[in-house]
Amino acid sequence: GQNIDQPTEMTATEGAIVQINCTYQTSGFNGLFWYQQHAGEAPTFLSYNVLDGLEEKGRFSSFLSRSKGYSYLLLKELQMKDSASYLCAVREKITDKLIFGTGTRLQVFP
Amino acid sequence: DGGITQSPKYLFRKEGQNVTLSCEQNLNHDAMYWYRQDPGQGLRLIYYSQIVNDFQKGDIAEGYSVSREKKESFPLTVTSAQKNPTAFYLCASRKTGFGDAGELFFGEGSRLTVL
Numbered sequence: 001g002q003n004i005d006q007p008t009e010m011t012a013t014e015g016a017i018v019q020i021n022c023t024y025q026t027s028g029f030n031g032l033f034w035y036q037q038h039a040g041e042a043p044t045f046l047s048y049n050v051l052d053g054l055e056e057k058g059r060f061s062s063f064l065s066r067s068k069g070y071s072y073l074l075l076k077e078l079q080m081k082d083s084a085s086y087l088c089a090v091r092e093k094i095t096d097k098l099i100f101g102t103g104t105r106l107q108v109f110p
Numbered sequence: 111d112g113g114i115t116q117s118p119k120y121l122f123r124k125e126g127q128n129v130t131l132s133c134e135q136n137l138n139h140d141a142m143y144w145y146r147q148d149p150g151q152g153l154r155l156i157y158y159s160q161i162v163n164d165f166q167k168g169d170i171a172e173g174y175s176v177s178r179e180k181k182e183s184f185p186l187t188v189t190s191a192q193k194n195p196t197a198f199y200l201c202a203s204r205k206t207g208f209g210d211a212g213e214l215f216f217g218e219g220s221r222l223t224v225l
Contacts, residue, residue, distance in 0.1 A: 004152075033213060042200055042216035043153070050211075087152060091212070096160060097168065098143070098214060102152035 002026040004101035006088050011107045012078055020073045020086050020104045028093030034062050034073045035087040037103065043087055046073070075106075083108045112137045116201050116217035123188075123195070123224050131186045131220045133201035140206045142184035143214065146170060147198045156199075159184055160206065188222060196224045 003025045012018040024032070031050040035043035047055055049064035049071060061074040073086055085103040092099065114135040123129045135142065141160045145153040155168030159178040173192025178184050184203075188195045198221050202214040 031211070033211075035214075042219050043214075044216075045213040048211040048213060089153075095166075096141070096206075097155055097158065099155065099169075100145075100153040102150075105150075 002090065002092065002099050004088055004090060004099060006086075006101045006104045008102070009105045009107070011109065014078055014080060014108055014110050016078050017074065017076050018078060018106065020075075020088075020106065022071045022073070022088030022101060024069050024071070024088070024090045024101075026069075026090050026092055026099070029066060029090065030093040030096070031091040032062075032064055032071050033089040033091070033098065034060075034071075035089065035100075037085045037087060039084075046086075078108050080108050080110070082106065114201060114203055114215055114217035116199075116220050118220060119218065121220060121222045123222065125224055126190045128187055128189050129195075129222065131188070131199055131201075131222070133184045133186065133217060134182055135184075135203045135215075135217075136182060137203055137205070137215060138181070139203035139215070140181070141204050141212075142178065143202045143204075144168075144174075144176065144184070144186045145200045145202065147200060147219075153200060156186065195222055197222060 034046040037043040047062035054063045059076045087103045088101040117132045143158040144156040157176040159165035175187045201217045
């Protein structure tokens, strides 16, 4: 089976750095995705990791350790518009299904 | 512009009625997916299709049905057998192929309320 865990809620201050963790267990791993979802809207793609290490994309970075079943999303220079839910998702190798965690709701305060 | 279109955006239904949600994409993607999202929850997979005329059950397929007669279209029917259908429904598609991240592209969603 599969299991994806993320913290339910986090808060941070504008201009700060925040790290959102994701741990997963899956029967076969074929990539990990991070999505951003604002309330009432569809998720939008942020990042993809399939090999160990850090992927950087502007203010956002994502890290993966396959041996530990662990990823994090790092958001730098936080802005108010970064207040959203952040969803971690894992693709299963055999079924090709993309399984989502319950998401982490981030609130950025001035 | 390419994208995924879901309709209707809002839908109200009486108990006991079937309802069909439309999903059309012009991205030339092979794979299409339907997810359900409840308040404060993540996305749960209902059905997915990797190729025309073929589809598989996801984790919560009971009470739902789909078809994939055309590459561009993947409609979802919420039947009266679905016990708790009020939710936000998201359709997505992705490119499949070696070397592609294959991230999902989502439609804007359909919010179904059962009265």
